[in-house]
Amino acid sequence: MKAVTVSGQVCMAGRPLFAPLTLQLRPGSWTSLLGPSGVGKSTLLRLIADLPIGGTFQGRVENRVPLALMAQDPALLPWLTVRQNAALGARLRGERPDQARLASILEETGLAGHGARYPPELSGGQCQRVALARVLMEDRPLILLDEPFSALDARMRLMMQDLAAGLLKGRTVLMVTHDPAEAARLSDHIFVLTETGLTGLPPPQSQPPRLPGDAATLACQAALLAQLITEGMMP
Numbered sequence: 001m002k003a004v005t006v007s008g009q010v011c012m013a014g015r016p017l018f019a020p021l022t023l024q025l026r027p028g029s030w031t032s033l034l035g036p037s038g039v040g041k042s043t044l045l046r047l048i049a050d051l052p053i054g055g056t057f058q059g060r061v062e063n064r065v066p067l068a069l070m071a072q073d074p075a076l077l078p079w080l081t082v083r084q085n086a087a088l089g090a091r092l093r094g095e096r097p098d099q100a101r102l103a104s105i106l107e108e109t110g111l112a113g114h115g116a117r118y119p120p121e122l123s124g125g126q127c128q129r130v131a132l133a134r135v136l137m138e139d140r141p142l143i144l145l146d147e148p149f150s151a152l153d154a155r156m157r158l159m160m161q162d163l164a165a166g167l168l169k170g171r172t173v174l175m176v177t178h179d180p181a182e183a184a185r186l187s188d189h190i191f192v193l194t195e196t197g198l199t200g201l202p203p204p205q206s207q208p209p210r211l212p213g214d215a216a217t218l219a220c221q222a223a224l225l226a227q228l229i230t231e232g233m234m235p
């Protein structure tokens with residue numbers, strides 16, 4: 001698999017969001033993208049997913065591969081059970097879901113006992129697990145995550161990070177996040193996007209997921225915070 005690469009520039013209402021850039025997603029690695037609100041992180045994700053953006057794109061996306069997208073809003077259908085929501089992709093394509101695979105993924109995501117429940121009966125963390133189960137059911141080589149854990153409490157966020165890191169290992173992942181600690185724990189590659197373009201920062205050398213209190217992880221988190229403050233994201 002070649003690196004999925006997006007290069008170019010986006011204009012919203014005739015004004016460039018950021019300077020021309022190139023973002024390469026190395027196969028089988030986890031890339032995190034941080035940056036100030038409104039700079040265009042989700043727009044980059046949408047370009048890679050070939051979804052409409054509000055502006056114009058001058059550039060190209062190379063080496064596209066099938067992908068699955070998971071966002072902060074788990075986008076579950078409240079009238080479908082956990083099991084049906086997890087298998088929604090197949091259902092929408094008019095296919096019969098692979099029941100053995102579904103059972104195994106519900107087990108892996110800690111939902112085995114919840115298959116017959118409905119989303120309004122679930123906690124926020126459980127809903128995100130269903131969204132992750134749905135992504136795994138789709139079995140795509142590229143996974144796009146748009147602030148997937150930002151609505152969760154700190155403990156649940158750590159648990160979901162560990163779960164996602166384990167279950168998405170070996171896939172190419174691009175995650176948009178506002179959380180330097182999350183990027184430091186999970187990433188093989190980290191970029192900060194600003195109006196002037198992309199800046200790469202080195203992640204810790206150890207394998208993700210890293211312990212949140214690990215010295216190298218904390219140092220990476222601090223470097224990211226410093227970079228974001230320099231770029232005017234934080235007071």
Ligand SMILES: Nc1ncnc2c1ncn2[C@@H]1O[C@H](COP(=O)(O)OP(=O)(O)OP(=O)(O)O)[C@@H](O)[C@H]1O
Nearest residue numbers: 012017036037038039040041042043044053054055
């Ligand atoms: N459909 C649209 N129509 C017009 N403008 C849009 C549209 N979608 C996004 N924008 C604008 O494009 C800019 C980039 O939006 P985008 O959602 O990519 O930013 P972001 O970096 O992901 O922000 P955040 O961190 O707040 O989610 C913003 O100024 C936003 O208002």
